[in-house]
Amino acid sequence: MKEMGIGLLGFGTVGAGVVEGLQRNGGLIERRTGLRLVLKRIADLDVDRDRGVAVDRSLLTTDAMSVIDDPEVGIIVELIGGVDVAREFILKSLERGKAVVTANKALLAEHGKELYRAADAAGVDLYYEASVGGGIPIIRALREGLVANRIQSLYGILNGTCNYILTRMEQEGLPFDRVLEEAQEAGYAEAEPGLDIDGLDTAHKAVVLAALAYGQSFDMADVSVEGIREVESIDIGFAGDLGYRIKLLAILKESEGQIEIRIHPTLVPRAHLLASVGGVFNAIMVHGDVAGDTLYHGRGAGREATASAVLGDIVDVARNIARGSPARVPAFVHDDQHGSLRRVEDVRSRYYLRLSLKDEPGMLAKVADILGRHRISIASVFQKEERTGEYVPVIILTHRAVEGNFRDAIKEIDALKEVGAPTVRYRIEDFD
Amino acid sequence: MKEMGIGLLGFGTVGAGVVEGLQRNGGLIERRTGLRLVLKRIADLDVDRDRGVAVDRSLLTTDAMSVIDDPEVGIIVELIGGVDVAREFILKSLERGKAVVTANKALLAEHGKELYRAADAAGVDLYYEASVGGGIPIIRALREGLVANRIQSLYGILNGTCNYILTRMEQEGLPFDRVLEEAQEAGYAEAEPGLDIDGLDTAHKAVVLAALAYGQSFDMADVSVEGIREVESIDIGFAGDLGYRIKLLAILKESEGQIEIRIHPTLVPRAHLLASVGGVFNAIMVHGDVAGDTLYHGRGAGREATASAVLGDIVDVARNIARGSPARVPAFVHDDQHGSLRRVEDVRSRYYLRLSLKDEPGMLAKVADILGRHRISIASVFQKEERTGEYVPVIILTHRAVEGNFRDAIKEIDALKEVGAPTVRYRIEDFD
Known part of the structure; x- marks a missing residue:
């Protein structure tokens, strides 16, 4: 049975879930993978609080670097959250050739490029299943x-x-x-x-x-x-x-x-x-x-669902270490064949508009005229009973049109003196 | 760029989908994985039919063994279906140390044990994502x-x-x-x-x-x-x-x-x-x-959805070949810690029963008595208007009880002279 040493950074909700999952299903994982996952060290600023899970006090430290530097630790699990400290610890871990598992979407969204590159340079795994969708793989x-x-x-x-x-x-x-x-x-x-x-x-x-x-x-x-x-x-x-x-x-x-x-x-x-x-x-x-x-x-969050994703990643990374195939699936692969980001002004969508209009003849024609001039075509109109003072809500569903045109049209509509409150708008998605 | 030779057995609907997927997205797969998947040979009994996808005629053969034996082919994709011939070809492929990707659920359900064992013995991959749920991983x-x-x-x-x-x-x-x-x-x-x-x-x-x-x-x-x-x-x-x-x-x-x-x-x-x-x-x-x-x-079936799963498996297997980590995730792992199969007679479930009863006083009491004696407790009863001759449908939803008791109770109910047609029963699943 191959043994894999795990170092945990951050002993909060998800960290405790990971420890509990290992305790409960470590045997199951061993039977399924032939790998023994052993929690070697846990770093957290608070080593005294009760997390509702029993751990040997000797595993706990406030010194994250001592976990990262522990030669028995091959896999670092970063569950600190936040950006700056977590980034530092992950980079240090990767530099030392340790595989990293993280649930930190903020960090990946803001510094992913740097981290992916560091993992690539070190030739080790950086896995992050738990960063999106909790327990959903x-x-x-x-x-x-x-x-x-x-x-x-x-x-x-x-x-x-x-x-x-x-x-x-x-x-x-x-x-x-x-x-x-x-x-x-x-x-x-x-x-x-x-x-x-x-x-x-x-x-x-x-x-x-x-x-x-x-x-x-x-x-x-x-x-x-x-x-x-x-x-x-x-x-x-x-x-x-x-x-x-x-x-x-x-x-x-x-x-x-x-x-x-x-x-x-x-x-x-x-x-x-x-x-x-x-x-x-x-x-x-x-x-x-x-x-x-x-x-x-x-479940997109929570102690257990997120722990399931972290544990799945740990197993994957451990398999790679055991089989000598680290970075088998790279954390990120650059691809320049997909074009650039579309400006939001250019995005096309259908819209739901709620206008607050004076209940006067000709109002709808005025609005329809403004929309028409901005190349927005109306699919349907509903006037609602609910009244706020002298204004009535009017719902317009439009056909597909460009965001920028909506902004301009709504600005023009809201400037009408017969409009009681700013127009409310939502995009409609038809999944076609 | 590492090249992976693929041999396709079976050029039917899914086979054509795989070929088309490779042609359309081979470049994308290359960029994402650094692997070039090259279709080397295709075996099918019919090498003339038009599958709506362009392939070089020289790739086609009626001799599956020549594909399996081709030294340039490292991955065999079995899409023949059926049990006997497919089993033979997969065993031969595994024996020769070739990785196998299959969509053949009937074969896996009936001979999985033998095939999983053969893959294990040969130390190669046997992947079967496409066997269940089509394009769903x-x-x-x-x-x-x-x-x-x-x-x-x-x-x-x-x-x-x-x-x-x-x-x-x-x-x-x-x-x-x-x-x-x-x-x-x-x-x-x-x-x-x-x-x-x-x-x-x-x-x-x-x-x-x-x-x-x-x-x-x-x-x-x-x-x-x-x-x-x-x-x-x-x-x-x-x-x-x-x-x-x-x-x-x-x-x-x-x-x-x-x-x-x-x-x-x-x-x-x-x-x-x-x-x-x-x-x-x-x-x-x-x-x-x-x-x-x-x-x-x-989508649980169909040319394209199933092809997506087959191609995902081909990539996985190719990654293992490229990284020298075949059988990184075994096709099957025996585990004796889960207990044996429960006899269907012992399964507990809620039931929907539709009885066909004479519209006479005291009928329901008779039925309730039979159910009660078989330890089946009634949750609710609905008598329906629809009438078939002198019989009316009566719907009974039960609490949870054992399958065997239902069988016995229904046998007894259906023997009543006031019952017009055999009782219809469905299990209810509440997911709790």
Whole structure:
């Protein structure tokens, strides 16, 4: 039985899950792989707190470098989170020829290029299944199972907190603030929720997936990100009446030699599987040019689900060490054949618009005229009963048009004196 | 650039898809993997038929052994189907130290043990992603992504033909025979549909998955299989009224030291994701003890989807050859820690029963008494308006009870002189 020494950096929620998973299923893993995974050292700033899992105190240290330098440790598992310290530790580990497993999407999204390069230079593995989709083996699916596919599109519900909030807003007709507060109390949202609800966490994951799909390191600053903070119950309701649910989607597309990466609340047809993804669950639908659509669904976060992904990576890396095939599947492969990022102004999409209009004759004609002049064609119009003072909400679903034209048209509409409040807009995704 | 010689056995639908995929995305695969996959030879009994894909005639031969013996061929792709000839060719290939990729579930289900052993003895790869779930990378997910998980249950919609028929029966209220006929005309069902509609194909796939999940070669003869031939529109309708859809499920479970493998039409709650899997699609939901539920969805068959899985396997195998790490992930690992197969008589389940009863006072009491004596407790009863002569359908949903008791109880019920037709029964799955 070959023994693999593991060093854990970060003994938080996921770290404790990994330790527990090893304790519970280490025997199973041994029988399945012929490898004995041995936890040699654990580094954390706090070595006293009870994590609900029994570990020999002698394994614990506050000195991460002593773990990285331990000659018995061949695999470093980075679960510290954050960017600066984690980056430092991973680079040091790679330099010393140690394989690294990480769940750190923020780090990969912001410094992936540097880390992938360092892994490549050292000829060791850098695995990161747990960085996207928790327990869902989506990284493996993308870079191995679907390796023969050009990824024409990918749609992801990648943030459990956002999906939980949107699901509860819909089911209970509650406003965003109220649901967020309850989610925080229930532990489904952080005290500082911005990373989740403003779409940044989703964007980090989208950039990690895009690097795999398109062989490029995309800059976070170039990615169009809208979160769910502004989503109102009224639009969830109207969307529902029209057969849609609002989901925060990460969308990757390749078409006409350009790549789109965007994160925004999106109207998804209720009959589509992604619309059925409720609560804290994540799902990713990938359209490959050979496989067609495949969809992956599971818990996107949490101690155990994420630990499952980390352990899967540890096994993979350990297999490579045992068989002398490190970097068998590179962390990243550059590919310049996929074109550049499409400017968000040039993205084409269908739109849901909610206008707040004075209930006067001729109003709709004015709006239709503005849209028409910006080459936006109307698919359907619904005037709603709900009235706010002298204004009524009017819902317009459009045909596909260019983002930049919408911005201009909406600016013009909102400048009309008969408009009561800024126009609300959501993109509609029909998955065609 | 390392070159990998591929020999294709069987130039049918999937074979043509593989050739087309290689032609279309060979460059992409090269850029992603650094490997050039070169199709060296194709064996088929028919070398003249047009498959809609251009190949150099010199590649074609009717002599499969010449492909297997070709020194330039390192990877044999078996897409002949059937059991005897395919088995022979795969064994010969493995003996000669060639890696094998196959999509042949029937062969693996019936002779897997022998083939896995031969691959192990030769120290080469035997990959079979395409044998289950078409383009869905479920084999990879099970044996790599979820390697740290005890598989507590797995539910699969594994046969597109059956799912297509059941979906259309429900949507259009049509009888089985009529939909089967139309499916045959549309090419969604074979002229000899038994393998699909009698559940055998699903059972083959279930046995392949069970071998991975539980480290045992289960005998097809020991697996409980019911197909969809007897499914009637009336039950699809009644199930719908009660909030269920009827799906042909493969169910694997491990509990109390025993394993269940069974295939049968099942009532699935309509709110469950598996109930939303329509038409020819496949889906597999896996419950791992660490990852929780993960679900995989995609096209379960067809030229392109299956080709995607075959190509993914070819790449994996080629990576192992290039890196000198063949059999890095063994085709099968024996594990005797999972207990034996539970006898189907001992399986516990909830049931939907449709009885055909004379509309007389006291009938229900008689039936309830019989069920009670067999320790089957009733959850709810619905008497339906539809009348067949003097008989009315009565639907009983039961609490969980043992299969053997149901058989005995139904035998007793059907012997009552007030019963008009044999009792129809379906198992209900609540996924708890």
